[in-house]
Amino acid sequence: MDEQTKQFQRIRQVVRGKLLVDEPLSKHTYFRIGGPADYYFCPKDLEDLSAIVDYCQREDVAQFIIGNGSNLLVSDEGYRGVVIDLSETFTHIHSKGYVVTVGAGVQLKTLLHYCTERGLSGLEHLVGIPAQIGGALNLNAGAYGGEIYQHVQSIHLLDKYATLELRKREDITAGYRETDLPSDSIVIEAQFLLAEGNPKEMEALQEMHMKERRDKQPLSLPSAGSVFKRPPGDYAGRLIEEAGCKGFRIGDAMVSKKHANFIVNCHLASARDVLRLIDEIKQRVFNRFDIMLELEIHLIGFKEK
Numbered sequence: 001m002d003e004q005t006k007q008f009q010r011i012r013q014v015v016r017g018k019l020l021v022d023e024p025l026s027k028h029t030y031f032r033i034g035g036p037a038d039y040y041f042c043p044k045d046l047e048d049l050s051a052i053v054d055y056c057q058r059e060d061v062a063q064f065i066i067g068n069g070s071n072l073l074v075s076d077e078g079y080r081g082v083v084i085d086l087s088e089t090f091t092h093i094h095s096k097g098y099v100v101t102v103g104a105g106v107q108l109k110t111l112l113h114y115c116t117e118r119g120l121s122g123l124e125h126l127v128g129i130p131a132q133i134g135g136a137l138n139l140n141a142g143a144y145g146g147e148i149y150q151h152v153q154s155i156h157l158l159d160k161y162a163t164l165e166l167r168k169r170e171d172i173t174a175g176y177r178e179t180d181l182p183s184d185s186i187v188i189e190a191q192f193l194l195a196e197g198n199p200k201e202m203e204a205l206q207e208m209h210m211k212e213r214r215d216k217q218p219l220s221l222p223s224a225g226s227v228f229k230r231p232p233g234d235y236a237g238r239l240i241e242e243a244g245c246k247g248f249r250i251g252d253a254m255v256s257k258k259h260a261n262f263i264v265n266c267h268l269a270s271a272r273d274v275l276r277l278i279d280e281i282k283q284r285v286f287n288r289f290d291i292m293l294e295l296e297i298h299l300i301g302f303k304e305k
C-alpha cells in the first residue's frame with residue numbers, strides 16, 4: 001500500500017465528510033487551472049472541520065481552505081496536502097433586526113439576494129464578486145468604493161489548533177485586499193451590521209454595477225478577476241495597457257483585450273503560461289513606468305514566489 005493510500009485511511013478514520021484523493025483543482029478554480037490536491041475534503045459540520053484541522057496539525061500535513069477559487073492561481077503540480085471546502089456545510093443565513101449572521105460557505109450572491117429581499121442595505125457594491133463569504137472576508141473584497149469589512153460586526157474563526165475564536169471588528173485590521181487574520185485560520189461565520197434600505201433602490205444599484213461589469217470585464221472567459229493590485233494613485237489596467245500588453249498571449253493565457261488587468265484562459269492555459277505572462281507584464285510595466293506591480297491573486301502550490 002502506498003503512502004498516499006495509508007494517509008487516506010488515517011484521515012478517513014478521523015473524519016466523516018466527503019474525502020477525495022487527487023482531486024483536480026482545475027474543477028474548483030475560476031481560471032479552470034490547477035493540478036490535483038492530494039486530498040479534497042468537505043466537512044460535515046464544525047466538529048468534522050475541527051477533526052481535520054487537528055489531524056493536519058498533529059501529522060504536520062499542509063491544509064488550504066478554498067472558497068470559490070475565484071482569486072487563485074493553482075500550480076500545474078497541484079497541492080500537497082488537504083484542501084478544505086466549506087461550501088456544502090457552512091451555508092446558514094439568519095437575521096435579527098439589522099444584524100445578519102452568515103456561514104462562511106455562503107455565496108456572496110446568495111447573501112445579497114437575502115439582504116435585498118429584506119431591505120438590509122450596505123453590501124450592494126459587492127454585487128458581481130464571485131466569492132464565498134469566507135473568501136471575501138479573508139482578503140477584504142471590495143468594489144465601486146465599498147469593502148466588505150465596512151459592514152462586519154464580528155467573525156468566528158477556527159485557528160490551527162482547532163480552537164474557536166470570536167473576533168470583533170475593532171480587533172481586525174482590514175486594508176486594500178488584505179486582512180491581518182492569521183493565514184492558517186478559517187473563517188466559519190460572520191455577523192454583518194446593515195442598515196435599512198429600499199429593496200427596489202438596492203436592486204437598481206446592483207443592476208447598474210452589473211452592467212458596468214458586463215461592459216468592462218471579460219466575463220465570458222475563465223479568469224481570476226484583477227491580477228494585480230492598484231498601485232497608489234493609478235490603475236494597473238492603465239499601466240498594462242500603455243505598456244502594450246493588451247492581447248499579449250503565452251500559450252492559452254492572454255491579457256484580456258477588454259480589460260488589461262485580467263488574464264483570461266482562452267482554452268487550455270496552464271499555470272505556467274499564466275505565470276510567464278505575469279512575469280512579462282511586470283517586466284514591461286517596470287521598464288516603462290518604473291513601477292513594480294504587486295499580485296492581487298493568490299498563488300497556491302508553487303515552490304517559490
Ligand SMILES: Cc1cc2nc3c(=O)[nH]c(=O)nc-3n(C[C@H](O)[C@H](O)[C@H](O)COP(=O)(O)OP(=O)(O)OC[C@H]3O[C@@H](n4cnc5c(N)ncnc54)[C@H](O)[C@@H]3O)c2cc1C
Pocket residue numbers: 030064065066067068069070071072086104128129130131132133134135136137138139140141142143177185186187188217219223224225226298
Ligand atoms: C470575474 C471576476 C471579478 C472579480 N471582481 C472582484 C472585485 O470587484 N473585487 C474583489 O475584491 N475581487 C474580485 N474578484 C476576485 C475574487 O472574486 C475575490 O477576491 C473573492 O473575494 C475571492 O473569494 P473566493 O471565495 O473565490 O476565495 P478563493 O479564491 O477560493 O480564496 C481566496 C483566499 O481566501 C482564502 N479563504 C477562502 N475561504 C476562506 C475561509 N473560509 N477562511 C479563511 N480563508 C479563506 C483562501 O485560502 C485564499 O487565500 C473577481 C474575480 C473574478 C473571477
